[in-house]
């Protein structure tokens with residue numbers, strides 16, 4: 001075999017995706033899972049209707065806006081707070097306990113209170129942001145905590161201040177891990193946003209899924225799911241390639 | 253006796269004249285389960301301004317640790333380190349310290365040139381590109397200025413780290429086996445370069461080395477350490493006039509001193 005490893009891997013990846021799509025199609029075609037599982041081709045046909053695709057895109061726009069806002073807020077807070085904790089370690093125990101507490105309270109429990117307090121749309125954003133925050137905060141702290149001692153010594157010996165080192169070294173050295181956390185947080189943001197739409201009864205794709213389910217509009221349900229999945233995948237891919245880029249630049 | 257044993261000899265400088273003063277230094281690292289291992293025990297050493305001291309001793313005897321104590325990267329468990337009559341941290345704070353680490357510690361995302369110029373940035377001074385280029389040329393890296401550390405050899409990284417240590421004209425230079433990964437020819441060349449820099453600027457220098465020749469060629473004084481725990485075994489004053497040329501290495505006296513030192517190191521070590 002003269003195929004190099006990369007080509008082989010790509011082949012297997014493509015093969016895996018084909019098998020996945022093929023089995024979904026087969027299960028649908030032969031009604032193996034009952035009427036709630038249509039053949040994929042039927043769903044695609046359904047989506048291709050002009051009116052349907054417009055509605056779906058509109059809903060995707062709404063949901064992705066919530067996802068992106070939540071993601072931005074969660075990531076920013078996580079990086080800022082983990083940086084502060086890293087720079088001022090006295091606050092670490094307190095911050096850690098608070099973060100663990102917030103994370104330990106199940107979203108299902110806060111959601112109703114939040115919805116009453118701030119309304120559906122905003123509570124969705126907050127819930128998704130909390131998910132994102134936790135994942136990125138943990139990744140960022142552990143990245144910042146795993147600096148190379150020789151490099152740290154270097155900055156001390158040449159008289160760098162804490163802040164000089166932080167911006168010239170710590171953040172950069174931890175960037176691949178932070179970006180890895182940001183990648184892991186993408187599904188969290190999506191799940192958070194969709195769940196919140198279910199709770200609040202407002203919004204885009206999540207709400208669409210909910211009403212499609214209640215009205216047994218199977219093709220619509222599957223279409224909405226497909227759009228959520230595609231958006232999540234694309235988002236994941238973008239952050240993932242940022243991570244790969246940082247890893248290549250930083251971790252030589 | 254070739255070399256003067258100078259247990260007392262080191263007291264010939266007055267306190268105000270010392271650049272580095274180690275007073276009853278002991279150092280132990282706490283291992284797992286609270287058991288601590290003593291790396292250095294009862295080290296007394298005074299280094300006068302402009303002096304070139306070589307530290308030599310078996311692997312693991314605490315040479316790097318001693319250097320780290322001087323650089324204020326570690327705090328001794330016992331005893332006191334004074335640099336120019338001040339706390340050891342002050343020198344780094346004033347950007348007056350130059351260190352070439354055993355493992356070069358270059359930042360992988362910066363080019364060799366940027367790495368070497370980093371001390372300027374950390375001292376909040378504009379990077380003097382002329383000086384960067386001059387020092388890069390001095391260590392033979394002129395053609396690799398724009399390469400990333402991952403693209404050059406281990407010996408080149410070490411040389412970059414030496415260039416970086418000299419960048420701000422330090423008052424104290426600490427070199428931890430800086431020539432370890434170099435071939436004999438390059439090593440000799442760099443020894444000569446280092447000597448001329450040192451003669452020019454009279455930087456107080458502490459060099460850790462496994463090379464007996466190198467220590468004798470460069471140093472005013474050689475501190476021989478023994479291991480477990482690390483103690484000063486012997487202090488040897490190197491009698492040769494400066495500037496020393498490479499022909500010195502072929503003289504009988506040089507060989508005599510080399511043999512003496514090698515023998516001193518032999519029972520406990522694998523120095524080659």
Ligand SMILES: Nc1ncnc2c1ncn2[C@@H]1O[C@H](COP(=O)(O)OP(=O)(O)OP(=O)(O)O)[C@@H](O)[C@H]1O
Nearest residue numbers: 281282291309310311312313314315316317318354
């Ligand atoms: N951070 C540390 N924690 C625990 N033990 C340490 C630490 N640094 C060094 N040691 C121990 O201290 C001893 C001396 O280490 P050091 O690096 O100073 O030796 P060295 O003389 O420089 O050796 P080499 O010639 O191999 O570089 C070793 O036994 C090592 O295991």
Ligand SMILES: [Mg+2]
Nearest residue numbers: 315316354428
């Ligand atoms: Mg060492």
